[in-house]
Amino acid sequence: MKASYDSISQSYTDLVKTDPVKQFVQYPSALRLLGDISQKTVLDVGCGSGLFDQELAHRGAMVTGYDVSAEQIANAQKVEKNDSLGIQYVVADPSEFEATEKFDKAVSVLVLHYARDKEHLAQFFASTCQALRDDGKFVCILVNPNFKRLGQILYNRRFTRLASGKMQVDFLDKDQQISCSAEYSDFSTTDYEQTAIDGGFQGVEWIRLKVEEAGLQKLGQDYWQGFEEDCLYVGFIAHK
């Protein structure tokens, strides 16, 4: 099944709560790269069901998250209604997101590869740059454009390059059955760097990601074999 994010969002929402890669790599890396967020305003671009926003709010940040999926935002708002952390959620694409304040920091976890093309990617950077204070930074966790082990099932997922030039990710359940799949754009490191600069950022940096010690302890070295050497994901920071 190939799907847009609207139709896979429920299975993806279920996945993010239990996925070791989210729990022990993506979210802790984003938190580390954001640095001090206590009493800071943080914008989450493509916030999904709000799991990471709750983490940010628990650490004292004042959080606004937006996502193009009305279903994902409804999920996030449901949680916020039951356990209010003061998080603002908005349904929007970067072309329509209107910041009502200047944010100290912005973050985006596994979203930018869903930009349709380089123009759309540039919109993500331009809109976020505009929403940030002058000394702000935009922390992104990206699919690593240089990941080598395409076509292999690794860490409950498989990345494949399609004949169309797009990429596909399949997420597999514990029985190795595909639980959800999505297509995304095959952006290069240069595409990210160029569109960030074109969007108004002054400089960029790439950061290698690590598995948290707790993840190594919980799942063992065998599970994470080769993860850091040929990492599926990479950190990218755009500085305003």
Ligand SMILES: C[S@@+](CC[C@H](N)C(=O)[O-])C[C@H]1O[C@@H](n2cnc3c(N)ncnc32)[C@H](O)[C@@H]1O
């Ligand atoms: C892989 S999920 C990540 C969700 C969340 N950041 C997390 O890590 O839990 C990708 C998210 O990007 C959102 N997204 C995709 N294209 C978008 C767009 N053009 N504008 C805003 N959000 C978008 C999807 O709806 C989905 O919620």
